[in-house]
Amino acid sequence: MIGRLNHVAIAVPDLEAACAQYRTALGANVGAPQDEPDHGVTVVFIELPNTKIELLYPLGDDSPIAGFLEKNPAGGIHHVCYEVPDILAARDKLKETGARVLGSGEPKIGAHGKSVLFLHPKDFNGCLVELEEV
């Protein structure tokens, strides 16, 4: 069912410093910051040859990243995103296995303009999993 690893998201306490580090010290191809007010985050995509790293930084007062950074002031790996061909079929199959879908259970439009869902980390080895329909 799951296909490619679309991205690994890393929450960072200083977006500019993180971009500079990936660009200069790690020599990666770092994109421009994109504000995503609907998701409460500013994102920067780092293009690797086979997948992407998504740097996440809080945007606005209700950012879902703010609590994570309070608990992890240095930042940390926030989630992994797997591609699926049919997000509703994937959701229904996962719910049958007892996995919990976060929020309303209906897909939202994610930062890439595609349908996404998040699965409860407690049901996936402490790992927040995003599914993205491609």
Added chain:
Amino acid sequence: MIGRLNHVAIAVPDLEAACAQYRTALGANVGAPQDEPDHGVTVVFIELPNTKIELLYPLGDDSPIAGFLEKNPAGGIHHVCYEVPDILAARDKLKETGARVLGSGEPKIGAHGKSVLFLHPKDFNGCLVELEEV
């Protein structure tokens, strides 16, 4: 400098259950468990079309994963591994930027039989980074 994302490692409290979940609920291609006594872990690789997920489970009494699972009993994302063409050149460049290399600072032979190094998570947005020479 960094190339492909070689893998994302997830520490799991129940390797059999995690394998079953990735195989059945997530429909992924799950390999056989491999004991790595030199690294204190049993690993299972999940082959995605573009990269791998590495499930990590403690092996032996001195496993480097044991402490992580004590702090994160449900499991969690443990590290990301980036490929580099020349691990000594990468290390020296990163040290110049102030990044700390874990352990002796000399590459070890990792679970894939390649030279690897780990970088201090505090220097990389709370994210433990493995570099693997390919």
